[in-house]
Amino acid sequence: MVHAFFNPAQAATFNEVAPRKDSTFEVSYFGIHGLAHVVRTTLAVSGAKFTSYVPEDWASEKPKKPFGVMPTLKETSVDGKVVEIAEGDAIARYLARKFGYMGTNAFEETVINQFVSSTNSVANSIFLKYFSAKDPEAKAEVKSKLLTDTIQPWMRNHEQHLADNGSNGHYxxxxxxxxxxxxxVQISMINGLFGADTITEEKNPALVKVQTSVLSTPSYIAWTQTDSFKTLAAANKERIGF
Known part of the structure; x- marks a missing residue:
């Protein structure tokens, strides 16, 4: 049987709901930022109404997810239509297209996707290598190699591309x-794990300006003042260190 998330029978409803901006959203994930950080940030920046759902018994809910992982997104339109999406990257791109963060034509969307893919590859390396290292010595070695081989090249390349766009806080x-x-989101993770002096305004002005342009959005600032955000941030710091 086709999983409900992928059932072609929902295509008409999905295509009707996809362009609408007045829906409410529920993000299912653990009580930290983690792989839902980009999704929640996109919703917050857009000013959308959303809640975070943290399963009390993940073991019992896990088999119901199409890939057995989170995050997943549940969107409910104002007239009660519901669509659900799995996988953080797919969710983020869906929301970005909905709220106008994927450009205005195929070229712009492709340019944006290339930068997103480049940044995601670094994030994936950090998740796979840094968090899989168990003892302090191994973690320190992995940290050093990630910084030299992965993070610093990303910083140099993206700083240059941002400068080519005028260092205006946007790609x-x-x-x-x-x-x-x-x-x-990536800058927050890098500075949180590798030290606040890793990406700075002095060394990486264009990158820092991008972060500032996102985090200074009024609706994002409003979200950071909510109990939901504060709970997530506190748990993230306790469990991951930043």
Missing amino acids: LGSTLSLADIVTA
């Missing part, structure tokens, strides 16, 4: 895109 033109959001 493409002068408007917010998913590429900006993903980089803002």
Whole structure:
């Protein structure tokens, strides 16, 4: 039987709901930022109404997810139509397209996707290598290699591309895109894990300006003042260190 998330029977409803911006959203994930950080940030920046759902018994809910993992997104339109999406990257791109963060044509969308893919590859390396190292000595070695071989090249390349766009806080033109959001989240993770002096305004002014343009969005600031965000941030710091 086709999983409900992928059932072609929901295509008409999905295509009707996809362009609408007045829905409410529920993000299912653990009570930390983690792999839902970009999704929640995209929703917050857009000013959308959303809640975070943290399963009390993940073991019992896990088999119900199409890939046995989170995050997943549940969207409910104002007239009660419901669509659900799995996989953080797919969710982020869906939301970015909905709220106008994927450019205005195929070229712009592809440019944005290239920057997003580049940044995601670094994030994936950090998740796979840094968090899999168990003892302090191994973690220190992995940390050093990640910084030299993965993070610093990403910083140099993206700093240059941002400079080519005028160092205006955006990757493409002068408007917010998913590429900006993903980089803002990545900078928070890198500085949290590798030290606050890793990416700085003095060394990486264009990158820092991107983060500032995202995190200074009024609706994002409003979200950071909520109990939901504060709970997530506190748990993230306790469990992951930043």
